[in-house]
Amino acid sequence: MQFTKNHSFRSVLAALSTAAALASISGFPASAQVAIEVPAQALGVSLAACSSPSSCDAALQGLIDQLVAANPGADLALIIGSVIAAVAAGYNNGTIPAAVAEAALVSAGGIASSNGLTSLAAVATQAVATVVAGDPIDLEAVAEASGSPA
Structure with a gap:
């Protein structure tokens, strides 16, 4: 994954300011409800750090750690699935640029795998391929893989 100046902090933050208008990224489409709320601000901070694969890995791991601490007893698959769904929803509605979504999904998939x-x-990997193709991500598949209510 290579980032260019077109995917600078400013472009990411500009895109995420629109995402912040969602109030929180818990309002996924009814067809793919994920049970763990991923606060838009926390997601935005994490995605703004996705200037390289290693920085994105660290940022998403930090976000997942925050969500684990905020949701004691929640299944890790549900938490990681919620992060993947939040990124997918933002990509699908155009608030998260494709390159940022791709980096975040690669990182989330690696964290899930580890x-x-x-x-x-596997769902994260498929979502990356979908982003590369320029198509919308199937939020139902993300919800199903995370064990969240669909």
Whole structure:
């Protein structure tokens, strides 16, 4: 993954200011409800750090750690799935640029894989391919892989 000046902090933050208008990214379409709320501001900060794959990995791991701490007892698959769904929803509605979504989904898939969540990692990989193709991500598949209510 290579980032250009077109995907600078300013472009990411400009796109995320629109995402912040969603209030919080818990209002996914009814067809793909994910049970863990991913606050728009926390997601925005994490995505703004996605200037390279390693920085994106660290930023998303930090976001996941925050969500784990804020939701004691919640299943890790549900938390990671919620992050993937938040990124997918933002990409689908145009508030998260494709390159940023791709980086975040690669990172989230790697985190899922390193935690033995192979189905969720596979969905993240498919979502990356979908972003590369310029198509919308199937939020139902993300919800199903994370075990969240569909």
